[in-house]
Amino acid sequence: MDFNKLFQLIVAASLINNFVFTRFLGLCIFFGVSKKMETAVGMSITFTAVMVISAALSWVVFEYIMLPLDISFLKIIVFIGIIAAFVQSADTIMKKMSPSLYYKLGIYLALITTNCIILAVPLINSGEGYTFLESMAFGVGSGLGFALALIIMASIREKLELADIPAPFRGLPISFIIAGLIALAFTGFSGLITL
Amino acid sequence: MAHTHKSNWELIKNGIFSENTIFRMAISLCPSIAVTNSLKNGFFMGVSVIFVQTMVNLTVSLIRNFINPKIRIPIFMLVIAGYVSLIDMSMAAFARPVYKQIGLYIQLIVAFASIFARAEVFAVKNKIVPSIADGLGMGIGFFFAMIIISFFRELLGKGALWGVPIVSGNPLLIMILPAGGFFAVGLLMGFFNWVDIKMAERKAAQETTM
Numbered sequence: 001m002d003f004n005k006l007f008q009l010i011v012a013a014s015l016i017n018n019f020v021f022t023r024f025l026g027l028c029i030f031f032g033v034s035k036k037m038e039t040a041v042g043m044s045i046t047f048t049a050v051m052v053i054s055a056a057l058s059w060v061v062f063e064y065i066m067l068p069l070d071i072s073f074l075k076i077i078v079f080i081g082i083i084a085a086f087v088q089s090a091d092t093i094m095k096k097m098s099p100s101l102y103y104k105l106g107i108y109l110a111l112i113t114t115n116c117i118i119l120a121v122p123l124i125n126s127g128e129g130y131t132f133l134e135s136m137a138f139g140v141g142s143g144l145g146f147a148l149a150l151i152i153m154a155s156i157r158e159k160l161e162l163a164d165i166p167a168p169f170r171g172l173p174i175s176f177i178i179a180g181l182i183a184l185a186f187t188g189f190s191g192l193i194t195l
Numbered sequence: 196m197a198h199t200h201k202s203n204w205e206l207i208k209n210g211i212f213s214e215n216t217i218f219r220m221a222i223s224l225c226p227s228i229a230v231t232n233s234l235k236n237g238f239f240m241g242v243s244v245i246f247v248q249t250m251v252n253l254t255v256s257l258i259r260n261f262i263n264p265k266i267r268i269p270i271f272m273l274v275i276a277g278y279v280s281l282i283d284m285s286m287a288a289f290a291r292p293v294y295k296q297i298g299l300y301i302q303l304i305v306a307f308a309s310i311f312a313r314a315e316v317f318a319v320k321n322k323i324v325p326s327i328a329d330g331l332g333m334g335i336g337f338f339f340a341m342i343i344i345s346f347f348r349e350l351l352g353k354g355a356l357w358g359v360p361i362v363s364g365n366p367l368l369i370m371i372l373p374a375g376g377f378f379a380v381g382l383l384m385g386f387f388n389w390v391d392i393k394m395a396e397r398k399a400a401q402e403t404t405m
Contacts, residue, residue, distance in 0.1 A: 022373050024229035028222055028308055073284065077276040080305050084272060116225050116306040123302055168389035169381075176381030183374040 006137040013141025013168030016190055019117050020149040022182040028118040031175055033108070040154035046108040051121055054083050055139035058122035059132055062080060072126070079122045099115070117146060126157055152182060203328035209333025217340035217380075218387050227344060228376035230297045233287040234357050237345030239286070239293050241338030243301055245331065247278045249308050253328030254278075255318040262319070271314045272305070279305045309333060348379050 019025045024057050033043045066072050091109050094102045112118055121142055125135040156178055165174050202211070213219065217227045230236040248261035254274050255262075257279045262270055283301050286294045294301070304310065313333050318326040349355060353372030 005290060024373065024376065026301070027224040027228070031224065044374060050245050063212070073280065074303055076280050076283065076305055077273065080276050082270055101353055112347040116303045119306050120299065120303060123299065127299075166385075168392060170388075173381045173385035173388065176377045176384065180374045180377030180381065184369075184372070187374065 006133060009134055009137040010141035010144070013138050014145035014148065015186070018145040018186055019120070019150060020144055020146060020188075021179070021186040022190075023120075025120050026115050026146060027110075029115055029177075030146075030153065031172060033151040033177070034150055034157055037151070037154045037158060039108075040150045042105055043108045044143075044147030044150050046105045047112065047115075047118075047146055048140070050083075050109070050112050051118055051143040051146075052136060052139040054086055054118055055121050055125060055135050057082050057086060057134070059125060059130075059135045062122070062126050075123065075126055079119060083118055094194065117142060149182070150160075153179065156182075181195075198365040199286065201215035201325075203325060206325055207335065208336070210329060211336040211339060214333070215336040215340060216309045216333060217344075218384055219335065222382070223310075225303065226297075226300045227340060227380055228373070230300050230312050231341060231345035231348055231354065231376060231379070233303070233349045234298050234345045235293060237341040238338075239302065240297060241334075242340040243286070244280045244304060244307070244310075244337045244341075245334030246282055246323055247275065247304055248313065249330035250278045251310055251314055252318040252326040253323060255314045256321060256323045256326035259288070261318045262275050264396040267315075267319065271311060275307075275310055275314070300318045309337070344379050344383060346374075347383075348355070348375060351375075378379070 005113075013019075015021060020027065020030050029043065030046075032037045043115075061078065061082060062072070062075065066075065066078065087109055091102075094105070094109070121139050125138060130138060157175065160174065160178075173177075203262075210216075216223050226240050230240045251274055255271060258270075267370045279302065283298070284368075286301060287298065290309075313329060321329070323350045346356070348370045349357075350361070352369070352375060354360060370379065
């Protein structure tokens with residue numbers, strides 16, 4: 001197994017092609033939950049876990065069921081089904097097994113189904129023809145990248161509460177401009193690794 | 196749970212202005228930045244969303260009496276995914292160069308909160324014609340936002356529109372970089388808020404003078 005490639009994939013997915021800042025996915029959640037550090041951390045943990053598991057599930061289904069049957073044109077429908085089913089069952093299992101964890105993270109779980117990054121990862125994996133381990137690495141990297149973005153943003157927005165912002169820009173507009181500045185910083189990572 | 200009493204025209208306007216997906220509701224933001232680096236991409240994205248939104252509202256409204264409320268979410272998802280696959284494949288066949296750039300985002304229309312929300316909030320409770328009007332309004336509102344953002348970004352970032360150069364000289368490269376998308380949306384949102392505040396002030400001033 002080529003560990004070098006896996007490591008490169010993780011770094012590339014988390015820093016160079018960061019989902020939030022260079023591919024602009026998951027913005028609804030990014031702006032929605034980055035108001036407080038605590039929720040940002042909770043979201044990041046749930047998000048990364050769901051991302052990796054759904055990437056693995058989708059890979060197995062795609063490789064062993066959809067490719068042999070030659071139905072890969074149905075991948076959008078199948079992937080969204082897998083994710084919705086997995087999130088729903090994780091929700092139910094968590095509620096029964098560990099209610100305390102459920103009260104902490106359950107609310108994020110419900111939000112995740114409609115998140116585009118979770119769906120984008122299996123779509124990209126199947127499009128690029130990644131192997132199982134590569135898909136997992138890509139999932140981990142994407143999750144870490146999203147967590148990084150969310151935590152940076154949350155720490156800035158907590159400080160922003162005290163700032164005197166012109167009235168029309170309060171709330172979302174200023175968050176967008178801050179995200180733009182961070183994105184500008186992230187363009188500095190491009191060219192770090194060439195795959 | 197009430198049926199709507201608005202006329203179809205009011206429903207369309209509602210989607211374009213007072214409940215504009217991007218600038219007012221601030222949902223489905225991802226493509227507003229990702230595909231708006233040129234007018235052409237923004238245009239195709241907008242058209243796809245108009246189509247999907249209208250057809251989903253139409254279909255959900257048609258089958259609303261047969262859906263068991265307990266399994267409505269998977270059913271909506273299936274309906275949406277069906278239409279998205281349709282437009283995804285047609286674009287791949289007929290608009291190859293554009294599809295290469297925005298294909299991933301077309302596929303991700305499935306995960307659009309706005310489309311799902313309209314099915315859940317509106318189409319499932321209303322008759323077919325109002326549902327179509329609502330879908331059309333929402334779609335056009337989104338289209339409108341895409342066009343505004345991509346118009347500014349392409350004009351400032353490349354000095355061109357629809358790939359045709361208009362202004363010579365050094366364009367502001369930053370506007371077509373990822374960061375520029377965030378700036379453009381932030382500034383436009385700020386502008387719309389400013390207009391809102393001014394309008395409210397004017398209204399208040401009129402009421403006091405009366």
